[in-house]
Amino acid sequence: MIVYAGDCTGSGGLGIGHVLIPWQPGECAIGADSMLGIMRYGVPLPEVPAVDCPVASVSMPILSAEQRVEVWHSSAPVTVHRQGGIDYASNGQVLFGVYARQESEDCFLDLVIEESYVAIFELLKAAGYPHLLRTWNYIPAIAKAQDGVERYHRLCLGRYKAFTRFDPAPERAFPAATVIGTTQGDVVVCFLAARHAGIPVENPRQVSAYRYPPQYSPRSPSFSRAMVKDWGGRAHLYASGTASIVGYETHHAGDVRAQLDEILRNLEALLAQAAHATTIAFPRRAGEGLLKVYIRRPEDIVPVRERLGQVLGTYGSVLYLQGELCRKDLLVEIEGVYWH
Numbered sequence: 535m536i537v538y539a540g541d542c543t544g545s546g547g548l549g550i551g552h553v554l555i556p557w558q559p560g561e562c563a564i565g566a567d568s569m570l571g572i573m574r575y576g577v578p579l580p581e582v583p584a585v586d587c588p589v590a591s592v593s594m595p596i597l598s599a600e601q602r603v604e605v606w607h608s609s610a611p612v613t614v615h616r617q618g619g620i621d622y623a624s625n626g627q628v629l630f631g632v633y634a635r636q637e638s639e640d641c642f643l644d645l646v647i648e649e650s651y652v653a654i655f656e657l658l659k660a661a662g663y664p665h666l667l668r669t670w671n672y673i674p675a676i677a678k679a680q681d682g683v684e685r686y687h688r689l690c691l692g693r694y695k696a697f698t699r700f701d702p703a704p705e706r707a708f709p710a711a712t713v714i715g716t717t718q719g720d721v722v723v724c725f726l727a728a729r730h731a732g733i734p735v736e737n738p739r740q741v742s743a744y745r746y747p748p749q750y751s752p753r754s755p756s757f758s759r760a761m762v763k764d765w766g767g768r769a770h771l772y773a774s775g776t777a778s779i780v781g782y783e784t785h786h787a788g789d790v791r792a793q794l795d796e797i798l799r800n801l802e803a804l805l806a807q808a809a810h811a812t813t814i815a816f817p818r819r820a821g822e823g824l825l826k827v828y829i830r831r832p833e834d835i836v837p838v839r840e841r842l843g844q845v846l847g848t849y850g851s852v853l854y855l856q857g858e859l860c861r862k863d864l865l866v867e868i869e870g871v872y873w874h
């Protein structure tokens with residue numbers, strides 16, 4: 535049984551892996567003092583070791599048989615802080631943060647998200663890690679409406695407002711992102727930021743999300759399809775949540791297998807584009823990567839796992855989670871970390 539799958543060299547300061555639980559720091563070459571953060575998923579949430587580092591708790595059922603948590607760790611010394619409701623850890627190069635916020639009925643999601651991102655940007659500026667590389671947004675009831683406006687659209691609006699407040703032309707450097715709906719718990723925004731910028735990558739098969747036509751949101755989503763970051767010695771590619779979208783339209787509504795194949799074509803095109811833009815060829819099938827697969831209907835785990843198994847062979851690690859996706863016709867979405 536593989537207890538750790540991931541980039542464990544930590545060269546350049548950042549390692550990431552999926553760790554089989556139960557697990558104790560010290561195992562898998564991750565020391566208790568080298569943890570940048572943990573992302574744990576499950577209903578109920580899995581136990582994690584009592585380590586002083588940010589923990590993102592996401593109430594989202596795990597559909598995989600194996601229970602794993604995602605661990606971000608460092609080969610350099612880490613310091614852990616808490617400021618303005620944000621837990622974060624940094625090592626001089628990279629900052630991993632978690633902002634969890636309980637919602638109240640009198641505050642719409644656009645304001646919650648705007649305030650969250652403003653707090654994050656202010657923190658990043660003050661701490662000296664101004665480049666936001668990657669965000670994960672876990673949002674209760676993402677598809678519901680508030681006062682006639684879908685909550686995902688409210689998220690896009692609030693996020694856009696915060697981005698433009700800190701950068702007049704933010705589309706040059708939008709982070710890679712995931713937005714997934716949960717059934718309970720806080721609004722959780724998890725993020726990775728750096729002292730020095732990464733390289734955003736778009737997908738030639740897809741219209742850039744920040745240029746989507748307005749029917750998808752009154753403000754187009756503020757994210758890049760991927761972010762490439764050279765940590766010095768090792769480069770990572772963070773692929774945003776990737777769906778069966780070609781151009782700006784959903785393809786294969788109602789057909790999970792066809793959606794999955796479209797996603798695989800999108801990821802392939804994204805990696806090809808990244809190689810073109812950065813001259814780094816990220817391997818996709820050599821066991822060097824971590825994927826998270828978000829599935830709307832739990833029963834779809836069967837065809838999705840079967841097909842992915844055929845395509846990927848012995849891949850690094852795949853975590854299957856049940857979540858709600860941003861468009862009603864999407865059944866599956868995949869995000870990934872690749873390294874070279």
Ligand code: 3EB
Pocket residue numbers: 711712713743755756757774775776777779860861
């Ligand atoms: C899409 O491509 C699918 O709003 O940050 C995927 C990843 C999606 C991130 C976001 C939305 C976001 O439009 C939905």
